[in-house]
Amino acid sequence: EDKVVQSPLSLVVHEGDTVTLNCSYEVTNFRSLLWYKQEKKAPTFLFMLTSSGIEKKSGRLSSILDKKELFSILNITATQTGDSAIYLCAVPGSSNTGKLIFGQGTTLQVKP
Amino acid sequence: GAVVSQHPSWVICKSGTSVKIECRSLDFQATTMFWYRQFPKQSLMLMATSNEGSKATYEQGVEKDKFLINHASLTLSTLTVTSAHPEDSSFYICSARPGTSGRAYEQYFGPGTRLTVT
Numbered sequence A: 001e002d003k004v005v006q007s008p009l010s011l012v013v014h015e016g017d018t019v020t021l022n023c024s025y026e027v028t029n030f031r032s033l034l035w036y037k038q039e040k041k042a043p044t045f046l047f048m049l050t051s052s053g054i055e056k057k058s059g060r061l062s063s064i065l066d067k068k069e070l071f072s073i074l075n076i077t078a079t080q081t082g083d084s085a086i087y088l089c090a091v092p093g094s095s096n097t098g099k100l101i102f103g104q105g106t107t108l109q110v111k112p
Numbered sequence B: 001g002a003v004v005s006q007h008p009s010w011v012i013c014k015s016g017t018s019v020k021i022e023c024r025s026l027d028f029q030a031t032t033m034f035w036y037r038q039f040p041k042q043s044l045m046l047m048a049t050s051n052e053g054s055k056a057t058y059e060q061g062v063e064k065d066k067f068l069i070n071h072a073s074l075t076l077s078t079l080t081v082t083s084a085h086p087e088d089s090s091f092y093i094c095s096a097r098p099g100t101s102g103r104a105y106e107q108y109f110g111p112g113t114r115l116t117v118t
Helices: none
Strands: A003-007 A010-014 A019-026 A033-038 A044-049 A056-058 A061-066 A071-076 A085-092 A100-102 A106-111 B004-007 B010-013 B019-025 B030-038 B044-051 B067-073 B076-081 B090-098 B113-117
Touching (some): A003 A085, A019 A085, A033 A071, A044 A061, A044 A071, B019 B030, B019 B090, B030 B067, B030 B076, B044 B067, B076 B090
Parallel strands (some): A010 A106, B010 B113
Antiparallel strands (some): A003 A019, A033 A044, A061 A071, B004 B019, B019 B076, B030 B044, B030 B090, B090 B113
């Protein structure tokens, strides 16, 4: 059964801290791993990772994939209160129907 | 491009009534739409996959007679929560996959509908 597990489930930090969010997965036919940020409404796309060891970067956010160990991390440096959100990791399911398998999400709270 | 809308954005209804939520792809045709449910501070739980012109495929544990899904056109899918109860109160999000997409991950999320059943 396809599975995505995120850790930690919640995290409270202060502005300026660096955080690392984890995502491990089990899927029969791996194609990609996606990271989303969700504030009050719909998830917004952050990164798609398909190859091991290649860092994707966008401003203070970066992410990397390890296909051997079946995990990905999302790093946020110099956190700001606007980074407070739920961060979701997902992989397309094995059945190729377009279905995404989401992890439980990590709720990040950044305090001033 | 690739905008998905949902209507209404929030709704309050009385226990026992039915509520319909619409999901529209505004600038592309979506052969597949997905309906998710999300409880506070939790992840998205896929309820069903809806393909245009055919019956929806429900995830295990989701009652198809309670959550009626119709995908009558390439730009519209509806979710009807029938005989709603307070435990159905949740945030419902749809996503739409472009018909031309060859990428398994490509789907665009609507802004969600918050349902409160009193």
